[in-house]
Amino acid sequence: xxxxxxxxxxxxxxxxxxxxxxxxxxxxxxxxxxxxxxxxxxxxxxxxxxxxxxxxxxxxxxxxxxxxxxxxxxxxxxxxxxxxxxxxxxxxxxxxxxxxxxxxxxxxxxxxxxxxxxxxxxxxxxxxxxxxxxxxxxxxxxxxxxxxxxxxxxxxxxxxxxxxxxxxxxxxxxxxxxxxxxxxxxxxxxxxxxxxxxxxxxxxxxxxxxxxxxxxxxxxxxxxxxxxxxxxxxxxxxxxxxxxxxxxxxxxxxxxxxxxxxxxxxxxxxxxxxxxxxx
Amino acid sequence: xxxxxxxxxxxxxxxxxxxxxxxxxxxxxxxxxxxxxxxxxxxxxxxxxxxxxxxxxxxxxxxxxxxxxxxxxxxxxxxxxxxxxxxxxxxxxxxxxxxxxxxxxxxxxxxxxxxxxxxxxxxxxxxxxxxxxxxxxxxxxxxxxxxxxxxxxxxxxxxxxxxxxxxxxxxxxxxxxxxxxxxxxxxxxxxxxxxxxxxxxxxxxxxxxxxxxxxxxxxxxxxxxxxxxxxxxxxxxxxxxxxxxxxxxxxxxxxxxxxxxxxxxxxxxxxxxxxxxxxxxxxxxxxxxxxxxxxxxxxxxxxxxxxxxxxxxxxxxxxxxxxxxxxxxxxxxxxxxxxxxxxxxxxxxxxxxxxxxxxxxxxxxxxxxxxxxxxxxxxxxxxxxxxxxxxxxxxxxxxxxxxxxxxxxxxxxxxxxxxxxxxxxxxxxxxxxxxxxxxxxxxxxxxxxxxxxxxxxxxxxxxxxxxxxxxxxxxxxxxxxxxxxxxxxxxxxxxxxxxxxxxxxxxxxxxxxxxxxxxxxxxxxxxxxxxxxxxxxxxxxxxxxxxxxxxxxxxxxxxxxxxxxxxxxxxxxxxxxxxxxxxxxxxxxxxxxxxxxxxxxxxxxxxxxxxxxxxxxxxxx
Numbered sequence: 001x002x003x004x005x006x007x008x009x010x011x012x013x014x015x016x017x018x019x020x021x022x023x024x025x026x027x028x029x030x031x032x033x034x035x036x037x038x039x040x041x042x043x044x045x046x047x048x049x050x051x052x053x054x055x056x057x058x059x060x061x062x063x064x065x066x067x068x069x070x071x072x073x074x075x076x077x078x079x080x081x082x083x084x085x086x087x088x089x090x091x092x093x094x095x096x097x098x099x100x101x102x103x104x105x106x107x108x109x110x111x112x113x114x115x116x117x118x119x120x121x122x123x124x125x126x127x128x129x130x131x132x133x134x135x136x137x138x139x140x141x142x143x144x145x146x147x148x149x150x151x152x153x154x155x156x157x158x159x160x161x162x163x164x165x166x167x168x169x170x171x172x173x174x175x176x177x178x179x180x181x182x183x184x185x186x187x188x189x190x191x192x193x194x195x196x197x198x199x200x201x202x203x204x205x206x207x208x209x210x211x212x213x214x215x216x217x218x219x220x221x222x223x224x225x226x227x228x229x230x231x232x233x234x235x236x237x238x239x240x241x242x243x244x245x246x247x248x249x250x251x252x253x254x255x256x257x258x259x260x261x262x263x264x265x266x267x268x269x270x271x272x273x274x275x276x277x278x279x
Numbered sequence: 280x281x282x283x284x285x286x287x288x289x290x291x292x293x294x295x296x297x298x299x300x301x302x303x304x305x306x307x308x309x310x311x312x313x314x315x316x317x318x319x320x321x322x323x324x325x326x327x328x329x330x331x332x333x334x335x336x337x338x339x340x341x342x343x344x345x346x347x348x349x350x351x352x353x354x355x356x357x358x359x360x361x362x363x364x365x366x367x368x369x370x371x372x373x374x375x376x377x378x379x380x381x382x383x384x385x386x387x388x389x390x391x392x393x394x395x396x397x398x399x400x401x402x403x404x405x406x407x408x409x410x411x412x413x414x415x416x417x418x419x420x421x422x423x424x425x426x427x428x429x430x431x432x433x434x435x436x437x438x439x440x441x442x443x444x445x446x447x448x449x450x451x452x453x454x455x456x457x458x459x460x461x462x463x464x465x466x467x468x469x470x471x472x473x474x475x476x477x478x479x480x481x482x483x484x485x486x487x488x489x490x491x492x493x494x495x496x497x498x499x500x501x502x503x504x505x506x507x508x509x510x511x512x513x514x515x516x517x518x519x520x521x522x523x524x525x526x527x528x529x530x531x532x533x534x535x536x537x538x539x540x541x542x543x544x545x546x547x548x549x550x551x552x553x554x555x556x557x558x559x560x561x562x563x564x565x566x567x568x569x570x571x572x573x574x575x576x577x578x579x580x581x582x583x584x585x586x587x588x589x590x591x592x593x594x595x596x597x598x599x600x601x602x603x604x605x606x607x608x609x610x611x612x613x614x615x616x617x618x619x620x621x622x623x624x625x626x627x628x629x630x631x632x633x634x635x636x637x638x639x640x641x642x643x644x645x646x647x648x649x650x651x652x653x654x655x656x657x658x659x660x661x662x663x664x665x666x667x668x669x670x671x672x673x674x675x676x677x678x679x680x681x682x683x684x685x686x687x688x689x690x691x692x693x694x695x696x697x698x699x700x701x702x703x704x705x706x707x708x709x710x711x712x713x714x715x716x717x718x719x720x721x722x723x724x725x726x727x728x729x730x731x732x733x734x735x736x737x738x739x740x741x742x743x744x745x746x747x748x749x750x751x752x753x754x755x756x757x758x759x760x761x762x763x764x765x766x767x768x769x770x771x772x773x774x775x776x777x778x779x780x781x782x783x784x785x786x787x788x789x790x791x792x793x794x795x796x797x798x799x800x801x802x803x804x805x806x807x808x809x810x811x812x813x814x815x816x817x818x819x820x821x822x823x824x825x826x827x828x829x830x831x832x833x834x835x836x837x838x839x840x841x842x843x844x845x846x847x848x849x850x851x852x853x854x855x856x857x858x859x860x861x862x863x864x865x866x867x868x869x870x871x872x873x874x875x876x877x878x879x880x881x882x883x884x885x886x887x888x889x890x891x892x893x894x895x896x897x898x899x900x
Contacts, residue, residue: 043869049792050761062467091469104460108482117478118468156647166464185646185817187861197872212790215863222869239870256795258820260862262843265823272795 008076009037010206011061011174016070018056030056032230033070036208038174043200043207045221045238047214047253053230054210058176061208062096063087074174091118095167099179101159105151111137111162112147118170136165139202140195157188161195168199177209181216193220214254218242226250251275297486300561307557313550317543321367328361332517341533350539353525359539362517366540369518370500370547373434377499378492380438385445386488390480392446393453394472404450407443415440416505423511430512437502441495448491449484456483486562493555497548504544519544573619574667580624581615581669596671598632598830598837608779608811609641609658610634610674616653616835618665628653628668629835635811635828637778640802642826642843643815644858650835651815655781658813659698660688676778693724697772697810699782699801703764703789707756714752717771725775739770743800762793766800773804780805782814786821798825819859823847831855 018031030053038044046054059065061072063082072080074093082090095118098104105114112133119129134144140161151159160180167175177196181189197220200207211217217224218238225235226247234247245251255272259265301307320327329347339352350359392403415437422436456462456479465475506512507520508527519540526537596613604610616628628650635641643651657668658675673681676695680688692698700706708716714736721732733752740748743766756764765785772780782801786794802825805812816822822829822843829846831839831854839852850856867875 049790062463064463064466088469088471091467094467096464096467098460098464100460104464106459106461106465106479106482108479108485117465117470121468121470121474163464166468170468186819187646187858190861190863193863197869201876212792214791218868219863219866219872220869222873237870239868242868253792256791258795258798258818258824259864260819260823260847260859261864262823262847265820269795269799269824273799 010040010042010075011036011038011208012071012073013037013057013061014071014073016057016060016072017068018053018060018065019068020056020065030065030230031060034227034230034232036225036232036235038206038208040173041200041204041206042223043196043209043221045217045224046208046210046227047212047217047224048227049212049253051229052227054212054227055178057227058096058178058208058210062094062176063090088121091172092122092170093173095170095172095175097160097163097167097175097177097180099182101156101163101183102151104163105159105166107151109150110147111149111151111154114151114162115147115166115169118166122170132169133165136169139168139199140165157184157192160184160188160192164192164195164199168203168205171203172205174206174208177207179211180209182212189216196220213257214242215257226253248275297558297561301557304557304561306553310550310553310557313546314554317367317547317550318371320364321371324364324368328358328364330358330361332357332361332365333515334358334361341529341536343535351535353522353536354529354533355525359522359536362522363519363539363543365517366519366522367543367547369430369512369516370503370544373430373437373503374496374499376431376434377438377441377503378496380435381441381445381495382488382492384439385442386449386481386484388442389446389449390453390476390484393450394457394476394480396454396457400450403446407446410440411443413440419502419506420509420511423506428511428513430516433506433511434499434503437499437506441499444495445488445491448487452484452487453480456480490555490559490562493551493558497551497555500544500548500551577617577619577624577667578669581617581626581667596630596632598840600632600634601828601840602634602636604634604674605677606636607634607674608637608639608676609813610672611654611658612671612673614654614657614668614670614673616650616657616662616666616668618667627835628657631832631835631837633830633837633840635779635813637811638806638809640805640812640814640825640827642822642829643813643832644817644819644822644829645832646817646858648834649832651832652783653835654832655783655813655815658781659692659696660685690724693720693775693777695777695779697775697777697780699765699769699772699780699785701784701787703761703768704756706768707764709756711755712752713754713756713759713767717752717767717774720771721774735774736770739774740767742804743767743770743773744796745770761789762796765789765793765797769797769800769804773808773810776808778810780810780812782812784815784817787817794821801825819847819862820864831858 013034013036016031016034017029019027019029022028034053034057036044036046046057048054056065060067067080070080071078074090079090115133115136116129119132120126124132133147137144137146142158142161142165151162154162181192184192193216196207199205207220209217209221221238223236224238224241225232226241226249227233228249234241234245234250241250242254245254252272252275255268255275259268334357336352336356338356339348339358340356341354342348342352344351348358348360350363353359353362388403392400419433419436419440423433426432462475462479465479504520504523507518508524510524512518512521522540523537523544526540530537600610611634612632614628614631615626617624617626631650631654633641643654645651653662653666656662657670658673662668670681672679675691680691707713714733717736718729718732721727721735722729727735737748737752740751745751745763745766751759751763751767759767785801786797789797798821801812801814804810814821814825826843828842829840830837831852833854839846839850839855846855847859850859
């Protein structure tokens with residue numbers, strides 16, 4: 001499945017500005033007029049260093065960060081300031097997977113309770129919810145007897161699978177993934193990324209994929225936007241951005257990630273040092 | 280993806296409930312038993328009491344124990360044992376009312392204040408503070424007078440005064456939980472605020488509330504007895520406080536009358552206090568310090584019999600030495616690390632030998648659970664409690680240190696060994712400035728004067744690339760970024776000019792741009808000072824960037840050792856090859872993957888490759 005044509009994007013963010021209030025008077029502008037679109041079944045990456053505003057954009061889409069100005073629309077509907085019942089209705093369509101595989105699951109709930117919660121609040125009957133939960137566990141390749149266990153009994157990669165299953169139970173059309181593989185071992189990263197791709201092909205869900213690692217983004221995203229200090233400095237198909245970056249910041253970001261080859265890495269490091277010292 | 284990354288069914292785990300763990304504490308069991316006896320006495324009072332507690336028999340006035348009255352009679356000629364049993368009813372009934380009132384007021388207010396913050400928090404906290412500053416006893420006496428000495432109302436009033444205890448503990452817990460990502464996830468999942476409060480928040484505060492209730496009940500019983508002692512409460516209802524009052528009046532002539540209710544009261548309150556402290560222990564302390572004997576057992580199990588020829592390969596050391604012992608900055612021979620578990624000794628490092636020479640960068644690579652961090656924590660002598668290490672030898676700077684007492688081991692840190700941790704932020708104390716945290720070790724370990732230590736700290740900060748050292752020195756850890764904090768920690772590690780620098784996943788918590796900076800800095804410092812650098816990582820990219828030699832670990836053993844170029848060109852162990860190929864560098868991007876998928880979805884070769892090469896998945900932390 002290739003990225004579908006962008007006739008009417010699923011998610012459209014236009015000229016978004018988000019301020020954080022540090023003190024009574026001091027404000028920090030985390031996003032300075034950012035625009036992106038995500039099509040149906042598409043994966044769009046947001047990449048940048050910490051403090052670049054990439055996570056803030058994800059939070060704004062989820063309604064977890066207050067928007068100062070600009071517009072976020074989902075499937076044509078303005079959701080910029082959706083609150084209360086309107087926001088809860090969006091839970092049908094927009095879901096999230098967070099970075100921290102430890103903090104993102106309630107340690108006092110069994111996996112079954114964690115996965116059933118989004119269904120029960122939507123009014124699904126308990127028996128039916130159980131069936132959906134079993135199906136989702138199977139989808140994320142976890143054994144079904146996991147429902148009786150607590151999150152602490154699982155490894156980081158397995159917990160991230162549980163978090164992905166929770167995001168999927170309501171069959172959303174968009175999942176915001178906030179650094180979902182950054183806390184995992186490299187081998188686990190690879191399997192979780194492949195799971196994301198498989199699930200996208202099976203369900204047609206779209207991802208807004210936030211990461212600091214261009215290697216991860218290149219693997220999973222169709223398009224990518226590079227963020228730096230609250231602005232998008234470069235956007236385009238991942239293939240183009242990852243191989244022929246035009247903005248110097250993208251080039252530095254690309255060279256900063258070490259490759260598993262000593263000879264090539266020595267060359268890259270030399271180039272990176274040159275870029276850093278000239279910047 | 281066809282290959283399941285782990286078994287289809289999970290092995291059953293032994294989950295030990297709080298109740299079962301409680302029953303293992305002798306003090307807690309005795310305290311609980313005592314409380315059960317008091318409760319039973321209260322419930323069964325009508326059947327257990329030999330007499331009506333209010334029956335007056337003048338012959339019994341001030342009677343000594345005996346003659347059908349085991350505890351004797353009081354100053355009005357009533358049977359003391361009967362009054363004591365009925366008094367237990369009053370006492371427990373009052374304690375229950377007080378605790379329920381405190382719970383119903385304090386817990387919902389605390390959860391709401393912690394979760395919503397803002398105005399809710401300010402109003403609730405103000406009321407709580409006000410309640411605590413009011414002289415409670417006087418208000419209770421006024422309430423008693425105003426309500427015609429209604430016992431239940433009085434106990435509710437007492438509960439209101441004890442509610443701030445519940446409020447503060449609940450609010451603190453709710454404040455911490457509110458920031459957890461799972462609360463955000465619940466909100467995104469469409470869970471309403473009342474439901475979040477009812478499920479996630481209440482579950483989070485449950486355990487401390489149980490502890491608090493045991494303690495509150497004890498306080499409530501004490502306060503209640505005090506009020507009754509002052510003469511509050513119906514004269515026809517027997518109570519311990521009232522009995523103490525009676526005994527107090529005749530204390531010098533008939534001391535036994537005071538003794539009985541005092542014992543009952545003291546024992547009940549003590550039982551509740553011990554129950555509370557046992558619960559608090561169980562909830563806050565997850566692991567128990569193993570006894571000396573248990574540690575010795577682990578040591579024996581690890582040392583084991585000397586490996587005979589043809590013995591299990593498990594008992595033979597893994598890994599090789601590259602340098603002469605005298606030339607090494609670090610040399611480990613046949614290291615084993617084990618933890619005592621209920622089912623026996625769990626070995627996490629199973630015979631590891633390695634070495635590193637000055638000026639060399641050694642990488643220890645493996646997935647989490649491979650024992651790489653345990654290995655270097657042994658070098659630092661910083662194993663978590665319960666961990667026991669046994670080695671044929673550990674040499675630092677050519678000197679055998681493995682058998683030194685731990686006080687002497689500690690002096691190596693900062694002098695011979697520098698340490699760079701994984702999480703920069705949690706390794707700086709938020710209460711002290713950077714200056715203090717850098718200068719204090721220099722003064723204590725190296726005996727520098729205050730000004731000399733500060734000058735040295737400033738100089739090292741400049742060396743690690745901090746352009747405004749004076750501002751950073753004056754800052755608290757929360758005022759600097761994660762990358763800056765890691766530079767500060769590196770500065771601290773090299774300030775004492777160690778011959779060995781140990782770095783545990785120094786870049787895992789940082790993003791790629793900062794990671795490149797930190798690696799560059801470590802490389803420069805290592806070359807400049809001629810240190811041996813031992814770097815623990817799960818990322819072969821980091822290995823390719825900085826290491827001269829690599830040690831690959833799996834399940835507590837070394838599977839392969841060798842120079843970086845050779846390991847990458849011709850990995851001898853398949854596991855090494857798997858780890859190297861886990862890097863996403865030269866894999867297909869999404870476009871190539873989709874093109875392959877479009878051609879034939881079944882031949883999704885690349886995805887299968889990455890699914891099959893993973894044995895068990897785990898995380899980097």
